[in-house]
Amino acid sequence: MSDVEFDAAELLRQFDGRESVAVAFSGGADSALVLAAAVRALGAAHVMAVTAVSESLASGELERAADVAAALRVVHLTPRTRELDRAGYRANGPDRCYFCKSEVLDSISRIAAEAGFRHVATGTNADDAADPFRPGIRAGSERGVLTPLLGAGLTKSRVRRLSRHWSLPTWDKPATPCLASRVAYGLRISGPRLARIDQAEAAVRARLRTAGVEVTDLRVRDLGGSRARIEVPAGALPAVAAVPGLCDVLAATGFDASAVEVTAFRSGALNDTLGTAHDAPRPSDAADPSARPGNAAPR
DSSP: OOHHHHHHHHHHHTTTTOOOEEEEOOSSHHHHHHHHHHHHHHOGGGEEEEOOBSTTSOTTHHHHHHHHHHHTTOEEEOOBOOGGGOHHHHHTOTTHHHHHHHHHHHHHHHHHHHTTOOEEEOOOOHHHHHOSOOHHHHHHHHTTOBOHHHHTTOOHHHHHHHHHHTTOTTTTOOOOOOGGGGBOTTSOOOHHHHHHHHHHHHHHHHHHHHTTOOOSSOEEEEEETTEEEEEEOGGGHHHHHTSTTTGGGGGGGTOOGGGEEEEEOOTTGGGGGHHHHTTOOOOOGGGSGGGSTTOOOOO
16 A cells, blocks of 8 residues: 555545534645545535635635535535634734634534534644644634544645545645735734735736746735735745836735835744734734725625
């Protein structure tokens, strides 16, 4: 048995004795592999994909998730979740993900129970569990959700290897965490703030594409007020830096072009501030784009 076949067998074994499962399905590589494994182990009729829809979901992600669910022939539900109703989420402290995951998993658990699905599963992998800055995992543990990838010991690289072995279109999909992960800790999370980041990333990607520069990972980090940081893979930095007017495209979304920096992408870069985030002063509404006249919450 090859290594990838061993991983497949271990992952499928995680569903032994489970009659049915609802998968918290973001459309990323991890949750897509869990969804595909559940279908192989239990049959599509006993599996449901649930994608939480809120202001934190980046443009285009819902459509891509729907395509994967349709290809796997599973029911795909897209409930509206209310992360912004949770004060802990809006405050955007180091434990923000705990409040986000609590809202999402509570919603999915209710939907699963109403539909007669006995278990809820997430795409938490072995690398996630080893990361000290994953408060969202605690929310899942408290609710007893299944973590098949973690149970099978699958790291991100092994998730991608098995996904490719199973011909899943998500095998090389770049990570696309929620838009709130782009906001510096301590800055209030709001619908308009998340919408501005979404628009900024789309604008930057479009400008790069026009210039013939394709990047995989791209982030626009909101650093407060009108300051922002564009992050792209280190290997693409020279080509990106040569694109004229790149920072200017952010001006249309409310950032100050002169206060925008371009640096190498690094996952979890904002966690560098965790040592001081607990002591940071509460931000004023002036730092929140939702406080500006004419800014209405997006639908």
